[in-house]
Amino acid sequence: MSIPKKNNDMRCFHLFPAVFLIAILKGCLYNQIMHELSVTESILSIVIKHAEKNHVEKVVTIHLKIGELTDLVDEYIQHYFDYLSMGTIAEGAVLNMERSPVVFQCTDCKTTFQVSLKGSGKIVCSQCGGAKVAIVSGREFHIKHIEVI
Numbered sequence: 001m002s003i004p005k006k007n008n009d010m011r012c013f014h015l016f017p018a019v020f021l022i023a024i025l026k027g028c029l030y031n032q033i034m035h036e037l038s039v040t041e042s043i044l045s046i047v048i049k050h051a052e053k054n055h056v057e058k059v060v061t062i063h064l065k066i067g068e069l070t071d072l073v074d075e076y077i078q079h080y081f082d083y084l085s086m087g088t089i090a091e092g093a094v095l096n097m098e099r100s101p102v103v104f105q106c107t108d109c110k111t112t113f114q115v116s117l118k119g120s121g122k123i124v125c126s127q128c129g130g131a132k133v134a135i136v137s138g139r140e141f142h143i144k145h146i147e148v149i
């Protein structure tokens, strides 16, 4: 009687970290999906509001500008948009996503410079090597314009 009980205890002990890890991964995925979904809902509601105000028949293309620092995935946004826009004047519209570069400004010499996301380590001024820098762009998310008929 005591041996099976021991085995059960062992199995529980080994399973716990795996279950915990799956829970964390599921949580991350869920947050990522919710992020794109809520952004897409905002895009759609803004586009429809402007389209209706201007009495357009159909929205054809939506041009977006997305900073490289945002973690938004283009494919997810288009996918959610296709789904959410069904039955609206924006149904079938193509999202054109332009990525804007990450730009910093040195607080000492005021030089602005682009930073590659592939680069590693500390961000320093390209002109004076100063370490006091502020982000200028790269986190923005705009609807640039929409094409309609």
Ligand SMILES: [Zn+2]
Pocket: 106, 107, 108, 109, 110, 111, 125, 126, 127, 128, 129, 130
């Ligand atoms: Zn500088």
